[in-house]
Amino acid sequence: MDFRLSEKEKTLVEEIANFAKKELPEDFVGAHLIDQEFRDFEFEISMSKKLAQKGWLVMSWPKEYGGQGASLMEQTVYEMEVAYWGIPGAWMGISGTQWVGPCLMLFGTEEQRQKYLPLIASGDKDGVWCTGYSEPNAGSDLANLQTRAVRDGDYYIINGQKVWTSKAQHSRWCWLMTRTDSTAGKKHRGLSLVIVDMETPGVTVNPILNYYGRHHFNEVFFDNVKVPASNLVGEENRGWYHLMQALAFERRSVAPLAYGSSRRMLENLVKYINETQHEGKFLNQIPAVRHKLAEMAIDVEIVKLFAYQFIWRVTQGAIPAYESSRNKIMGDDVIRRVATSGAEILGIYSQVDPDSKWARLRGAIQGAYLGFPGSMIAAGTAEVEKSIIAQFKLGLPKSY
Amino acid sequence: MDFGFTEEQEMLRTMARDFLTKECPKSKVRELEKDEKGYDPQMWRSMAELGWMGLVFSEEYGGINANFIDLVVLMEEMGRNILPGPFFSTIALCALSILEFGTKEQKSNFLPRIAKGEAIWTLALIEPSASYKASEINLSASSEGDNYVLQGEKIFVADAHIANYLLVVARTGKGKTPEEGVTLFVVNAEAPALKMERIPTMAGDRQFQIVFNKVKVSKGDVLGTVGNGWRIVDFILQRAAVLKCAEISGACQAVLDMTNTYAKERIQFDRPIGSFQAVQHKLADMLIDVEAIQFLVYQAACGISEGEPSQFQISVAKAKASEAYQKICIDGVTAHGAIGFTWDHDIGLYYRRVRAAEFAAGDIDLHRERVAIELRL
Numbered sequence: 001m002d003f004r005l006s007e008k009e010k011t012l013v014e015e016i017a018n019f020a021k022k023e024l025p026e027d028f029v030g031a032h033l034i035d036q037e038f039r040d041f042e043f044e045i046s047m048s049k050k051l052a053q054k055g056w057l058v059m060s061w062p063k064e065y066g067g068q069g070a071s072l073m074e075q076t077v078y079e080m081e082v083a084y085w086g087i088p089g090a091w092m093g094i095s096g097t098q099w100v101g102p103c104l105m106l107f108g109t110e111e112q113r114q115k116y117l118p119l120i121a122s123g124d125k126d127g128v129w130c131t132g133y134s135e136p137n138a139g140s141d142l143a144n145l146q147t148r149a150v151r152d153g154d155y156y157i158i159n160g161q162k163v164w165t166s167k168a169q170h171s172r173w174c175w176l177m178t179r180t181d182s183t184a185g186k187k188h189r190g191l192s193l194v195i196v197d198m199e200t201p202g203v204t205v206n207p208i209l210n211y212y213g214r215h216h217f218n219e220v221f222f223d224n225v226k227v228p229a230s231n232l233v234g235e236e237n238r239g240w241y242h243l244m245q246a247l248a249f250e251r252r253s254v255a256p257l258a259y260g261s262s263r264r265m266l267e268n269l270v271k272y273i274n275e276t277q278h279e280g281k282f283l284n285q286i287p288a289v290r291h292k293l294a295e296m297a298i299d300v301e302i303v304k305l306f307a308y309q310f311i312w313r314v315t316q317g318a319i320p321a322y323e324s325s326r327n328k329i330m331g332d333d334v335i336r337r338v339a340t341s342g343a344e345i346l347g348i349y350s351q352v353d354p355d356s357k358w359a360r361l362r363g364a365i366q367g368a369y370l371g372f373p374g375s376m377i378a379a380g381t382a383e384v385e386k387s388i389i390a391q392f393k394l395g396l397p398k399s400y
Numbered sequence: 401m402d403f404g405f406t407e408e409q410e411m412l413r414t415m416a417r418d419f420l421t422k423e424c425p426k427s428k429v430r431e432l433e434k435d436e437k438g439y440d441p442q443m444w445r446s447m448a449e450l451g452w453m454g455l456v457f458s459e460e461y462g463g464i465n466a467n468f469i470d471l472v473v474l475m476e477e478m479g480r481n482i483l484p485g486p487f488f489s490t491i492a493l494c495a496l497s498i499l500e501f502g503t504k505e506q507k508s509n510f511l512p513r514i515a516k517g518e519a520i521w522t523l524a525l526i527e528p529s530a531s532y533k534a535s536e537i538n539l540s541a542s543s544e545g546d547n548y549v550l551q552g553e554k555i556f557v558a559d560a561h562i563a564n565y566l567l568v569v570a571r572t573g574k575g576k577t578p579e580e581g582v583t584l585f586v587v588n589a590e591a592p593a594l595k596m597e598r599i600p601t602m603a604g605d606r607q608f609q610i611v612f613n614k615v616k617v618s619k620g621d622v623l624g625t626v627g628n629g630w631r632i633v634d635f636i637l638q639r640a641a642v643l644k645c646a647e648i649s650g651a652c653q654a655v656l657d658m659t660n661t662y663a664k665e666r667i668q669f670d671r672p673i674g675s676f677q678a679v680q681h682k683l684a685d686m687l688i689d690v691e692a693i694q695f696l697v698y699q700a701a702c703g704i705s706e707g708e709p710s711q712f713q714i715s716v717a718k719a720k721a722s723e724a725y726q727k728i729c730i731d732g733v734t735a736h737g738a739i740g741f742t743w744d745h746d747i748g749l750y751y752r753r754v755r756a757a758e759f760a761a762g763d764i765d766l767h768r769e770r771v772a773i774e775l776r777l
Contacts, residue, residue: 001469002402003699004706073401269773284777287769294719294768297775301716305695312403326688383677389687390680394660397675 003308009077016056016078020085023050027362028086039214041170045125047089051082052123057090058097065105066121076256076311080304083260091272093128094166096120099249100129100175103193107234107242112195122181127379130171132162132178132196132220132387133243134233140384140400143179143188147222149178151229156180156194158202158225166378168205168218170200175246191239202226212370250379255307258331260298265338265368269293269345270363283345292341299334306330322393325385331379332376338339339368403698406650408466409473416477419450424483426746432484433604437562437635448517453491456501461507462515468639468705471645472697473702479650482749483604484521486559492643493558494521494567496635497584501624505706506586510565522563523612523636524554524587532637532762534630537613541570541585543619548572548585550615556759560596563589568612569633572626584623601667603753641714642704642763645697645721648757652693652725655732655750656686662736673735682731689724696720715762715770722758722767729754 005013051057052066060075061067070078082090091097101120104113119127139144147160158178168174174196184190196203202225207215234242270293273283285288306327313320341351342365354370355362376382390396405413407678423443432438447453456471457463471491478487495514498506529536539552550570560566566587573581587594597612624632658685663674673679696717703710729751731741740747758764 001404001406001698001700003702005401146495266775270777273777290772290777291765291768293777294771297712297771298716298720298768301696301699301713302692302720305699306691308401309403309695311690312401318402326691329684330686330692383681386681386684387677389684390674390677393687394674394680394683396660396663396680396683397672399675399677399680 003079003305004074009074012074012077013081013256015054016085016087017083019050019054020081020087023047024085024087044088045089045123045128048092048123048127049089050123051087051090052121054160055124058101058117058121059094060378061105061117061121063304065101065117066355072314073308074313076307079253079256079306080260080263083257084264086261086264089123092120092123093130093171095131095175095250096127096129098253099131100173102249103242103246104233106245109230111230112233115125116195119172125170126172128167128171129173129175130168130220132165132174132176132200134159134164136163140381142243143191145177145179145191147176147178148182149180149192149194149227151180152226154225154229156229156231158194158196160222162220162222164208164217165205165220166217168198168220169207169215174198174203174220175233177239177243181241188240190237191234191243193235193239194227194378195233196222196225196227200225200227207339210374216374247379248320251328251385252310252320254301254331254375254379255310255327258334259300259304259307261368262296262303262334262338265342266293266296266300267365268364269296269338269342272347274363278347289345292345296334296337296341299337303327303330303334322389325380325388328380329382329385332372332382335368335372335375339365339372343369380383403695405469405473411468412466412470413473413477415450416452416474417480419446420477420481420483424481425467426482426749429482429484430751438559438580438606439562444485447487448515451515452487453495453517454511454672455491456496457511457515461499461511463511468642469698469701471643472701473642475646476650476653476697479647480654482651482654482753486522486562488640488643488647489522489559489563490514490520492640493523493636494565496639497567497632498668500635501632504625510586519564520559520562521567522559522567523559524557524560524566524568526554526556528553528555530555532766533578534582534633537569537571537578537582539568540572541572541617543572544616546619547616548583548619548622550585550587550612550617552612554610555608556599557596557608557610559606560589560610561598561606565589566610567623568617569629574737575627576640582629582633583626584632585617586621586623587615587617591617601756605753605756605757607756620660637761638711638714639704639717642697642700642765643759644757645693645700645717648721648725649690649693649697651750651753651757652686652690652721652728655728655747656683656690658747659683659686659732659735666737679735682735686731687726689728693717693721693724711770712767712774715767715774718762719764719767719771722764725757726754 037174055068059068059070060072063069135145149156149158176194176195176196180192181190202223204221206219208217210216276283310320310323346360346365349360352358354366387400391398441547453466454463455466458465498510541548541550568587570583572583575581593613593615596608599607601607617635663679664672666673700713700717703713732747740744
């Protein structure tokens with residue numbers, strides 16, 4: 001048993017800190033730290049390029065696909081530090097580095113790997129991906145999705161609608177979940193994963209503003225979109241099982257990100273509390289405030305250990321199952337605690353627009369406060385994740 | 401980063417689980433709650449023969465040279481099963497500090513007897529103000545010739561009725577800080593000027609008020625040096641906190657397992673209650689807390705084992721474990737419904753131990769405050 005970072009991992013932490021200090025404007029960390037709203041896409045993609053040049057963007061991928069063959073633990077440390085410093089551009093859209101790449105390596109064709117992986121690895125605009133899962137009638141009950149791909153010679157013809165599609169407005173590719181067999185009986189059979197070029201005629205992206213007015217997600221319409229049959233990922237009609245893998249990758253990434261950004265928030269709040277006076281005394285003299293920070297620190301430690309333990313299990317050859325759900329829940333919980341307790345500490349200023357000059361800590365707490373309910377829903381609600389834990393870890397009957 | 405146990409640790413866990421399942425079933429736990437001694441001397445000897453008391457001692461002192469993480473593994477199993485008796489008092493509260501701060505003579509004198517199961521020890525620290533602060537140590541030790549004379553009162557001294565020795569935290573002087581002038585004495589528990597009264601507790605464990613009325617202690621029976629005892633208390637509390645967390649970790653796992661089993665068996669509305677999401681989500685929350693406690697404990701134990709400063713990790717673990725233990729027990733009892741509220745059901749044995757565990761080596765608020773200090777607030 002050993003909870004220390006290796007020398008190599010420690011060096012990586014230092015290098016990323018130096019990179020962030022050099023490449024990011026001073027006081028860059030602000031509202032986007034947690035809600036991941038990088039409103040300047042050109043800047044974001046320029047950072048992707050720089051991360052790629054550093055060899056970090058897809059560091060754990062094999063060299064032949066543009067990676068460094070780094071360990072998963074190193075990649076996790078990298079993700080934690082990227083989140084800590086608020087470095088934009090690390091994900092290549094919402095999904096490129098996190099689950100499209102890893103899934104293609106697991107069950108993509110060699111042709112697909114050669115075509116798409118280097119694009120993601122280069123940090124190029126053409127390597128930016130969105131993910132098309134949710135539909136108006138397929139949220140938590142994703143298997144209910146209705147978008148259809150009908151085989152027509154060497155092509156699929158796709159018709160349907162996706163919704164809550166994050167970053168579709170910047171994406172070159174869509175990682176699309178679609179129905180390929182409507183006669184399969186059970187609704188999770190007959191599904192397939194297909195890659196769609198977002199520049200194909202018939203693809204329409206409409207913005208949906210979230211409740212604080214930001215354009216993060218979209219609805220995407222597919223109207224007779226013609227996609228080469230070679231864009232099928234994995235086996236036709238076994239898309240549900242591939243999806244489970246992709247979701248596991250996605251949920252895994254929540255804990256390292258949550259750890260990095262919550263640790264930064266915690267440090268910023270410590271500084272704020274030590275410097276800020278209220279009713280004639282420093283906030284750090286108020287026991288209730290001190291205990292709020294302590295509770296945050298406890299949750300931050302837990303999410304860190306969950307993130308590390310997950311990766312350690314993978315390196316032991318295990319295929320983690322419920323652990324990704326556990327980590328997703330904990331990651332969401334820690335951000336919620338930072339956001340809500342942080343807001344309580346900011347008091348009257350917690351209501352200020354995060355971009356305003358009135359905002360404390362450059363709006364980071366407000367950004368988290370506005371953003372965390374969205375993160376809690378993405379990739380599976382706590383209710384869904386807890387039902388997964390109950391079923392797959394505790395051996396209780398399926399309840400949904 | 402390595403979350404794995406060594407083969408020896410896995411073996412120790414299996415051995416402990418088998419031994420405790422066989423030798424200390426819940427019927428035994430209940431019997432010992434009523435027993436005059438509160439522990440089973442024969443079981444105690446068997447534990448010594450298995451090497452548990454001397455686990456972390458060197459061979460020179462009759463031990464088997466295992467490390468602190470091994471001790472955590474053992475304590476997890478003791479907590480999981482519930483083992484009444486003076487193991488925590490003797491080892492966590494006393495032996496570890498003798499091993500670290502004792503003179504060669506003290507070590508050779510005391511440790512082999514502890515390892516053989518022939519000596520029981522306990523720590524007399526808390527006074528009527530019920531605090532872990534150095535400023536609250538008022539039991540006085542005044543120098544008289546070759547002796548110190550102890551005068552004052554200690555409360556919640558565990559297992560004092562069966563202890564051969566007490567490690568007594570006393571004040572020998574006043575310094576610039578409350579920490580200065582604190583001294584630890586080794587006191588023979590049979591000293592005549594020492595009066596004990598049992599404090600009845602909800603766990604049915606053995607805790608005592610001890611009044612020291614001019615108890616004479618030889619000047620040679622100081623652990624560490626005179627006036628510098630508080631750093632030993634700190635040392636003890638750090639380790640005791642982690643070992644108590646390990647006990648809590650095992651107990652929480654047991655409550656989760658018990659509740660999960662019940663959720664699968666209990667039929668209402670024609671199906672197991674574990675098929676309802678309200679129950680499932682409660683159990684999922686319990687599981688997340690159980691794993692959080694485990695990893696926090698292992699992290700803190702590794703820090704101690706490596707000799708790294710670990711106050712932050714220790715206090716994070718103890719604050720979380722204390723809080724989650726209570727929550728898990730309450731959720732466990734209520735998930736059982738009325739049967740969980742009965743004398744005959746085992747889950748109550750765990751719930752009745754929550755209060756003592758929370759206060760042991762520092763309560764939730766104390767450790768949150770420690771965390772705040774470590775955050776540089």
